[in-house]
Amino acid sequence: MDKKQIFIKGATILSAAGLISKLLGAVYRIPLANWIGDEGIGIYQMAYPIYTIVLALATAGIPVAISVIVASNESKGLSGDSLKLLKISLALLIVVGLLMTYLVMQSAYFISHNILTDPRSYLAIRAVAPAIFFSAVISVYRGYYQGYQMMAPTAVSQIIEQIFRVTSVLILAVIMLPKGIEYAAAAAASGASIGGAAGLIFLIGYYFCFHKNTIHKQKLTVSNTGAKKMTADLVKMVVPISLGAVVLPLVQVLDAVIVPSRLIALQFTTDQATSLYGQLTGMAAVLIGLPTIFTISISTSLSPAVSESFTLGDSASIRSQVNLAARAGMLISFPCAAGLFILSTQICTMLYKNASAGIPLAILAFSCITLGAFQISSAGLQAIGKAKIAMYDLIIAGVLKTIFNYFLTAVPFMNIKGAALGTVLAFMVGSGLNLYHLHRLAGVKYEKIRAFKIAAASAFMAVAVHYVYVFFHLYMSLTLATILSIGAGVVVFAVSLLLLREFDFNLVKNYVKGI
Numbered sequence: 001m002d003k004k005q006i007f008i009k010g011a012t013i014l015s016a017a018g019l020i021s022k023l024l025g026a027v028y029r030i031p032l033a034n035w036i037g038d039e040g041i042g043i044y045q046m047a048y049p050i051y052t053i054v055l056a057l058a059t060a061g062i063p064v065a066i067s068v069i070v071a072s073n074e075s076k077g078l079s080g081d082s083l084k085l086l087k088i089s090l091a092l093l094i095v096v097g098l099l100m101t102y103l104v105m106q107s108a109y110f111i112s113h114n115i116l117t118d119p120r121s122y123l124a125i126r127a128v129a130p131a132i133f134f135s136a137v138i139s140v141y142r143g144y145y146q147g148y149q150m151m152a153p154t155a156v157s158q159i160i161e162q163i164f165r166v167t168s169v170l171i172l173a174v175i176m177l178p179k180g181i182e183y184a185a186a187a188a189a190s191g192a193s194i195g196g197a198a199g200l201i202f203l204i205g206y207y208f209c210f211h212k213n214t215i216h217k218q219k220l221t222v223s224n225t226g227a228k229k230m231t232a233d234l235v236k237m238v239v240p241i242s243l244g245a246v247v248l249p250l251v252q253v254l255d256a257v258i259v260p261s262r263l264i265a266l267q268f269t270t271d272q273a274t275s276l277y278g279q280l281t282g283m284a285a286v287l288i289g290l291p292t293i294f295t296i297s298i299s300t301s302l303s304p305a306v307s308e309s310f311t312l313g314d315s316a317s318i319r320s321q322v323n324l325a326a327r328a329g330m331l332i333s334f335p336c337a338a339g340l341f342i343l344s345t346q347i348c349t350m351l352y353k354n355a356s357a358g359i360p361l362a363i364l365a366f367s368c369i370t371l372g373a374f375q376i377s378s379a380g381l382q383a384i385g386k387a388k389i390a391m392y393d394l395i396i397a398g399v400l401k402t403i404f405n406y407f408l409t410a411v412p413f414m415n416i417k418g419a420a421l422g423t424v425l426a427f428m429v430g431s432g433l434n435l436y437h438l439h440r441l442a443g444v445k446y447e448k449i450r451a452f453k454i455a456a457a458s459a460f461m462a463v464a465v466h467y468v469y470v471f472f473h474l475y476m477s478l479t480l481a482t483i484l485s486i487g488a489g490v491v492v493f494a495v496s497l498l499l500l501r502e503f504d505f506n507l508v509k510n511y512v513k514g515i
Helices: 003-027 029-059 062-075 079-115 119-128 130-147 152-179 181-189 191-216 227-265 270-312 315-342 344-352 355-364 367-383 387-408 416-442 448-472 478-499 505-514
Strands: none
Touching (some): 003 270, 029 130, 029 152, 029 227, 062 079, 062 130, 062 227, 062 270, 062 367, 079 130, 079 227, 119 130, 130 152, 130 191, 130 270, 152 181, 152 191, 181 191, 227 270, 227 367, 227 416, 270 315, 270 344, 270 355, 270 416, 315 448, 315 478, 344 355, 355 416, 367 416, 387 416, 448 478
């Protein structure tokens, strides 16, 4: 199997696992909300921002950094260094994971009483804290396997983790509900720890049962690089990625303050402002998260592939891999953006029984493209050792998003649409900077004609979807008309790609042979 097949196969495996995990994560919230109610869900959700921010600080850059370094080692034939890096990383992340878990558990009382101002969240924070340790160690194994461009262990562990999480959340919440909603919420929060433990057990088992035997059959070549130098190189790469990962959660916290307050300044009531913000972040943004499952998977698969080529000095291969990733990203993000734009109101009515959520979604839909471009270009920069540049570009995008949201939301005819537009514009600038730096530093020349063709196919699809929906809705319900319109859109997009000679039969055929 050649490099192109390995890359596409890895991205596909991760995309499938991400989609399954997302679906499982969405489904369990319905019975959970019915059982523990709005208050219980609120308490449950309070613990997660604490968990995600601490986890991002501790581990966000680990999988990418390890995968890039391992891929570089393997391209030099230094399997011994890769194994040594695994041991060093495990020792480091076990310590960091335990320390972070301890700090969160010890700070739970202060956080719940003084920051979240709801003492009932105390138990939920303590319950979710052990998940930080498990996730920290998991990140090491996932990065190590990804460095070998083995995406299946990561994919399977994600699904196992989510299955155990969902099952334990539902069972434990019911068991603890008689004691009160704070106990039920804490029991549900502990599901993250149980899922993490299950995922880690699988990854460790995979290493000792399969991977270790394969590696030890080879002659383990080791360089003269010491443990101290390896640790320093790892930390040097991890820090900017981890700091960058914290930017978005912090920007989201600022948005939660800025957007409602700017809406209130336009004479919206507090309830109306909160409702509009909920439509943007709790409904429209959730739908944008679906196509990003695929672009994140493409990015994860891209990093080790580009790192290997960069180490070998193979500029042609770097250009080919980045453009292949960009093409895959466009084939996902362009039609998704067009479809969400055209059917924004219908989709929100069908899923949320709330047509108003379609107003911000119609604009936010285009962030599928800008976010996807940013994710893929960031992975390319990280793979060539320029993680700091990707971090700076993300900070710029985050600052711009805050500024745009502040001013655009206060424009009367824009209101909540201004916040949606702010996200699109901010990441358009961020992805533009990333793409410029990737071109300048790695000599990547982008396939502009190909991008135009995919955009044209998406535009044809959008027009067809609109008229198909108008026709079907004359004879059937909104839901059925919307579903049939989406199906028609897929067909029109595929046919448009064929007519524009953008449907690569050989790539599909080679991929199927490689499975």
